[in-house]
Amino acid sequence: MEIDRIGGLRLVLRHQKNNTMQLAIASGKGGTGKTTVAVFLFHFWAKYKNRSVQLVDCDVEEPNAALFLSPLRMKNKKTVYQYIPEIDTWVCTFCKKCSEWCTFNAITIVANRKFAEVDNTLCHSCGACLVACPENALTEKPHPLGAITHYITEDGNFFSEGRLEVGSAMQTMLIKALKKEVRKKENITILDSPPGTSCPVVETAADADYVILVTEPTPFGLHDLKITVELLHELQKPFGVVVNKAGLGSTDVYAFLEENNIELLGEIPFSREFARRYSAGELLKEIPQELEKIYRNIIESVLKSTQKTVEA
Amino acid sequence: MKEITILSGKGGAGKTSVAAAFASLAKNTVYCDNDVDAADLHLIFNPEIQEKHDFSSGSKAVIDPEKCSVCGLCTEHCRFDAIHLNKNGIPEVNPFQCEGCRLCERICPEQAITSIQFNNNKWFVSKTRFGPLIHARMGAGEENSGRLVTEIRKKAKEIAAESAADFIINDGPPGIGCPVIASVTGTGKVLLVIEPSLSGLHDAKRLFRLVNSFHIPVEAVINKFDVNEELTLETEKFLNEHQIPLLGKIPFDTVLVESMVNEQTIVEFDPGNRISTAIKSIWKQLSEN
Numbered sequence: 001m002e003i004d005r006i007g008g009l010r011l012v013l014r015h016q017k018n019n020t021m022q023l024a025i026a027s028g029k030g031g032t033g034k035t036t037v038a039v040f041l042f043h044f045w046a047k048y049k050n051r052s053v054q055l056v057d058c059d060v061e062e063p064n065a066a067l068f069l070s071p072l073r074m075k076n077k078k079t080v081y082q083y084i085p086e087i088d089t090w091v092c093t094f095c096k097k098c099s100e101w102c103t104f105n106a107i108t109i110v111a112n113r114k115f116a117e118v119d120n121t122l123c124h125s126c127g128a129c130l131v132a133c134p135e136n137a138l139t140e141k142p143h144p145l146g147a148i149t150h151y152i153t154e155d156g157n158f159f160s161e162g163r164l165e166v167g168s169a170m171q172t173m174l175i176k177a178l179k180k181e182v183r184k185k186e187n188i189t190i191l192d193s194p195p196g197t198s199c200p201v202v203e204t205a206a207d208a209d210y211v212i213l214v215t216e217p218t219p220f221g222l223h224d225l226k227i228t229v230e231l232l233h234e235l236q237k238p239f240g241v242v243v244n245k246a247g248l249g250s251t252d253v254y255a256f257l258e259e260n261n262i263e264l265l266g267e268i269p270f271s272r273e274f275a276r277r278y279s280a281g282e283l284l285k286e287i288p289q290e291l292e293k294i295y296r297n298i299i300e301s302v303l304k305s306t307q308k309t310v311e312a
Numbered sequence: 313m314k315e316i317t318i319l320s321g322k323g324g325a326g327k328t329s330v331a332a333a334f335a336s337l338a339k340n341t342v343y344c345d346n347d348v349d350a351a352d353l354h355l356i357f358n359p360e361i362q363e364k365h366d367f368s369s370g371s372k373a374v375i376d377p378e379k380c381s382v383c384g385l386c387t388e389h390c391r392f393d394a395i396h397l398n399k400n401g402i403p404e405v406n407p408f409q410c411e412g413c414r415l416c417e418r419i420c421p422e423q424a425i426t427s428i429q430f431n432n433n434k435w436f437v438s439k440t441r442f443g444p445l446i447h448a449r450m451g452a453g454e455e456n457s458g459r460l461v462t463e464i465r466k467k468a469k470e471i472a473a474e475s476a477a478d479f480i481i482n483d484g485p486p487g488i489g490c491p492v493i494a495s496v497t498g499t500g501k502v503l504l505v506i507e508p509s510l511s512g513l514h515d516a517k518r519l520f521r522l523v524n525s526f527h528i529p530v531e532a533v534i535n536k537f538d539v540n541e542e543l544t545l546e547t548e549k550f551l552n553e554h555q556i557p558l559l560g561k562i563p564f565d566t567v568l569v570e571s572m573v574n575e576q577t578i579v580e581f582d583p584g585n586r587i588s589t590a591i592k593s594i595w596k597q598l599s600e601n
Contacts, residue, residue: 028350030486031324035511061487062322062518064511103370103414121493126413127391166521169458169490195323195486196349202408202453219572220328220352227350231452235408248569272539272564279509279540 021306022189024058024208028224030195032216033244033268035059037298038192039068039283041212044295046157051187054158058204059194060146060174063161068283072151072159080162080177081142082170084123085130087116091137098129098138121169146174148181158183175203197224197231205232210306211239212265212298218249222256229262240305242298245270263305266298313472315480315500316598317346319523321515323486325507326535329568329578331483332356333591335442336579338599341479343440344468345447346495348433348460353483356575359438359445367435367448367463369456370412371427377402379424386416386425408453430454435464437471444471458490465495479599488515488522496526503598504532504556508543513550520554531557531601533594536564557601560594562587 025038035057042055057065066072087098087107094111106122107129109115118129120143130138146164153159162178164171171194182189193204205211211232215225225241232239240263243253247270257264268291277283318327331353335343345353373394375386380402387395387403394409395416405416417425432451437444446468448460465482472480482499485491496502502523506516516532523530532551537544544561551558563586571581579588 029323029352030350031322031507061489061492062511062515064322064514067510067514101415101418103412124411124413125391126411126415127389128413128415128418131389131415131419164489166488166518167493167525169493171487171489196457197452198349198450198457199453199455200489206408218569219355219575223352223355224350227452234452248566250573270566275536275539275564279507279512279543281510 020184020187020189021210022191022208023302024191024193024205024211025214026193026201026205026211026228027195027214028197028228029215029221032214032221034195034214035064035068035192036278036283037212037214037242037244038190039065040295041299042157042190043284044292045188045190045299046155048296048299052157052185053188053190054160054183054186055190055192056178056182057159057161057192058175058178059192060162060164060171060178061194063163065159065192066151066161067281069151069153069159070281071154075150075152077147077149079147080145080174082145082168082173083125083140084120084143085118085138085140087118088137088139089114089116091135092116093135095134097132097134101128101132103128124170125173145170145177148178158186172199172203175200179203179207197227201231202235205235205237208237210302211237212302213239213241214244215241215253216245216248217243217251217253219252221249222253225253226256229260238305240265240301243267263301265301266294268294313477313480315469315482316503317482317484317495317499317501318503318505319484319492319495319519320486320505320507320512321488321519322507322512325505325512326562327505328352328483329572330505330533330535330562330591331481332577333579333588334481334595336577337592337595338442338479338481340477341443341481342468342472342475342477343443343445344464344480344482345445346461346465346482346491347485348448348450348457348464349485349491351447351449354438354445354447356572356577357438357440357442357445358575359436359440359447361436361438363437365435366431367433367460368429368431369433369451369454369460371414371429372407372410372412373405373414373416373425373427375403375405376424376426379422381422383421385419385421389415389419411455433460435460435467437467444475446471457485458494461485461491461494488518492519492522496523496528499528501529501531504530506532506534506547507536508534508540508547510543513543513547517550520556531559531598533559534561537561539564559597560590562590
C-alpha cells in the first residue's frame with residue numbers, strides 16, 4: 001500500500017538515524033479512551049521494553065493525562081506567547097494596506113475616525129501586516145497562549161503537557177510550540193492527540209511515525225473513525241486501531257476494519273468498574289492482570305507493525 | 313426565540329445523546345450540529361438533505377518550480393514552517409502546514425507563488441422528523457472549523473427567524489478552542505453536560521471560565537452520575553459555588569448505546585427508561601427558564 005511505503009520510508013530513516021519512534025494516539029470522537037490508552041502504553045512500554053519513553057499531552061484544550069499520573073515532579077514550566085501586532089495610530093496613515101493583506105480579517109481600519117485595531121482572536125500571527133505597512137506602524141506584543149510544563153513521573157519517565165490559556169483560539173499554535181519543546185532523545189514518544197479531524201490533530205500527527213486510533217464500537221465511534229482513517233490516508237501515515245469499551249454497541253466496527261484491511265491492535269472490554277476507576281483517576285492502581293496482558297499485546301502488535309513497515 | 317448551546321469541554325460526556333433526546337421533546341425547534349469536526353447528530357436524525365453548500369476553509373500556497381529562483385525569501389518569512397526544500401532543491405509548500413496567509417505569494421519577487429482555494433467542506437440544510445437540521449462535513453485535516461461553525465449558526469438563525477421557531481439547539485464541539493468559541497459567541501444560554509470524573513470536572517471548569525468571560529448564562533446537567541457518586545457530589549459543590557443551576561442528573565445505562573445503534577433518541581427508544589424520565593424533567597426546566 002502507498003501509505004505503508006511512504007510512512008515506512010520515513011520510519012526507516014528515523015530508526016537508522018537515532019533509534020527513536022513517535023506514536024500518536026488519536027480518535028476522531030472524543031471520550032473513546034485516547035488518554036486512557038496513552039497512559040497505559042506509557043506505563044507498560046517503560047516497564048516491559050526497557051526503553052526510554054515519554055508522554056506528551058497534545059490535547060491542549062483539555063489536558064487530562066496528568067490527572068492519571070500523580071505523583072508528578074515538575075521539572076520546568078514556561079508560558080508560551082502569541083505575538084499579536086498592535087497598530088500605533090500616531091504613526092499609522094490609515095492606508096489600509098495591512099487589512100488588505102490580512103487574509104484572516106483580523107484588522108479593522110476606519111480612516112475618518114483614526115481607528116486601527118487588530119482582533120486578538122482572529123489574528124494568526126502570520127506577520128503579513130508587518131511586511132505590508134509602509135510606515136512601520138505595527139509592533140508585535142506578546143499575549144499568553146498557554147503553558148508548557150515538563151514533569152518526571154514516579155518511574156523516572158518524562159511527561160510534558162501543553163495547557164491552552166482559557167479564551168485563546170489558537171490551539172494549533174500551542175501544539176506546534178509544545179512539539180518543539182519536547183525531548184528528542186527518548187526512544188519512544190507517545191503523543192496524546194486532541195479529538196476531531198481538523199488542524200490540531202494534523203499538527204499532532206504530522207511527525208508521528210505511526211498512529212494508534214482508539215475507537216468505541218458505537219455508531220458515533222465508527223462514523224468518526226471513518227473520517228479519521230480518511231485523514232490518515234491523506235497524511236500517508238501507517239496506523240492500527242484499538243477498540244475500547246468492546247462489548248457495547250454493535251460489531252459494525254470489526255466489519256469496517258476487515259473490509260478496509262486495517263489492523264486491529266487490540267480490544268479492551270467495557271467494564272463499569274473500569275469506568276469508575278477512570279473517573280477517580282485511578283487507572284494505574286492495582287491494574288487487573290487481563291488488562292495488562294491486553295496492553296502487552298497491543299505493544300507487541302505496534303512493534304510488529306512498525307517493524308514490518310521498516311522492512312517493507 | 314432562544315438559542316441553547318450544549319457543551320462539555322471533555323469529549324464523550326454525552327452532548328449529542330442529550331441534544332438528540334431533547335429533539336424528541338422540543339417543538340418548533342431548529343437544530344444545528346456545531347461539532348463540525350466530528351459531526352454525529354445526523355446519525356440519529358437521519359436527515360433528508362435539501363440544500364448543499366460549499367465552504368472554503370481558505371487557501372493554500374503553491375510554488376511554480378519553473379518560475380522559482382530559490383531566493384529563500386518565502387521560507388524565511390513563513391511563520392508556519394510550511395515551506396521546505398524538496399529533493400531537487402526547490403522550495404515546496406506542505407499543504408497541511410500552510411495556513412493560507414498568502415504572505416509568501418505577496419513577497420515572491422518572481423511571482424512564482426499562487427494560492428488555490430480549498431473547497432473541501434460542505435454544509436447542509438436538511439429536513440428531519442424533528443425539524444430542520446443544519447449540519448456540516450469538514451474535509452479531513454481542514455482548518456477554520458470556527459468559521460464554519462459561525463456560518464452554519466448564521467443559517468440556523470435565519471431559518472429560525474423565517475419559521476418563527478421557539479428554539480435553536482446547538483450540539484457543540486468538545487474543548488475550549490476556536491470552534492467552541494465560535495459556538496458560544498452570542499448564544500442565549502449554555503447547557504454544560506458534565507461527566508463526574510476528574511477529567512470531566514477539570515474540563516467543565518475550564519469551559520465554564522470561558523463561557524463566563526462571554527457573560528452568557530450557564531446551566532448544567534450531570535451525565536452518568538452514578539458511575540462515581542463521590543465525584544458527582546464534588547461536581548454539585550462546584551456548581552453550587554458558582555451558582556450554576558443543576559437541572560438534573562442522568563443515570564448511566566447501556567440502553568443509551570442501544571438506542572444509538574437503532575438510530576433513535578433514548579426518548580423514542582425507551583420512553584419509560586430512567587434516562588428518558590431525567591431528560592424530560594431537564595428539558596422542561598431548560599425550556600421554561
